[in-house]
Amino acid sequence: MPSKTPRAHLLNNLEDAALLLFPLYDDPTSRACLEDIIQAHHQISANRYLDRHPNVPNNAPRPSFYHSEILLFAERGIRHKQAFRMSPSHLDDIVDFFKDDPVFFSRGNKPQAPPKYQIGLLVYRMAHGHDCRTLDREFGVATGTVFKWCDRALIAILGKRSSFISWPSPSERLEIKARFLSEYSIPHCVGLIDGYHANLSTAPARDDAGAYHSRKERYGFNVMAIVDHTKRFRYIHYGYPASSSDQRVQRAIEPLNTPSQYFSSQEYLLADSGFTASSVLVPMFKKSAGQAVLRGKTAYFNSRASVMRVGVEHSIGVLKARWTILRSMSMRLRTKRDEAMAHAIIVACTVLHNILINTDQYYTNGNSENLPIEPYRGNVVEDEPGDDFLGAGRVRPHMRRRQELVEQMLALETEEIDLDNFVLS
DSSP states (O other), X not given: OOOOOHHHHHHHHHHHHHXXXXXXXXXXXXXXXXXXXXXXXXXXXXXXXXXXXTTSOTTSOOHHHHHHIIIIITOOXXXXXXXXXXXXXXXXXXXXXXXXXXXXXXXXXXXXXXXXXXXXXXXXXXXHTXXXXXXXXXXXXXXXXXXXXXXXXXXXXXXXXXXXXXXXXXXXXXXXXXHHHHHHOOOSEEXXXXXXEEEESSXXXXXXXXXXXXXXXXXXXXXXXXXXXXXXXXXXXXXXXXXXXXXXXXXXXXXXXXXXXXXXXXXXXXXXXXXXXXXXXXXXXXXXXXXXXXXXXXXXXXXHHHHHHHHHHHHHHHHHHHOGGGTOBOOOOOSHHHHHHHHHHHHHHHHHHHHHTTTSOOOOOOOOTTSOOOOXXXXXXXXXXXXXXXXXXXXXXXXXXHHHHHHHHHHHOSSOOOGGGOEEO
């Protein structure tokens, strides 16, 4: 027996509903419902297909997309936040930030879809990590349209990158230092630095795929980030594959290579023990080979600094909790453009994070040629770990800033610290 089409099922259901309401024709409410059913029956019967409307102009989004608009963009409350990782008002604010970009203005006679749909689709993709080829079914648009909309939205967001990811000005650095000092009693710090992996769902289809394989058995990129006390990203570097160590990426970070342009006297960044110390980067102390615990000043510094340094881990956690695509990008790297697209997504997620970090609650889920690309660097020999001293009490030059900081922190203590019994495992 041949199966019925959805159109036939709908017509039968309307006919059954009309038969049930017909005996109640004298009731005004029932009569109004019956008239609506009869009108809908006539309209559906007049068309051969249920969802094909020949009178809709070619330059309008497909009718099925309007259905998605009702289901997704018109949602409110928790359902909207689950879909877009933000409230409706904040999505509207983000659209207002970027809707006037020239990329959203058509150069021909055929107008584009509204910027809200294009930006909203990209936001939805980054929030859930979907591949463009699966979003066509979610939003009711062609696969090619999904790629175009994502490209345009990325170009618009990256065009205003400098407005939302910027190195703090001298006055901002004064505020950052004051906040860190008041909350953690650590002076002169203007930021926290750490790296994270933006993972790929599959291995790259390239000869250098092994370079993207990390020690965590995932493929992806090593992204270096500098954040302030508000969990705002002040600088990101995304030019290296996941196999690169933090020390290797550190050598390519511009603020560390030209500190006079980014730091004032005594200012520095706080890092974990995997970084190389310098005059503007202070890592935590590392245990020597065979050393079970840290004692004295090294234990004191690590105990104080670890509490403050966790802020950068929280920032990265908030970023990756809101934008799931950073945990597993559903894309396969084949060409330089694919790599540029992945880099653009990393930047776009960071820009939106900075916009939302002070205006929205943190999201947690416990229950083209215009796209930038950074060059691949060659191999760099890592520094061998060592202690801070050369012998006879002389401090290594690049470790001197950390020793000075420890003395400054001890001078700020209001109570006497018993360093002889200060132990940290």
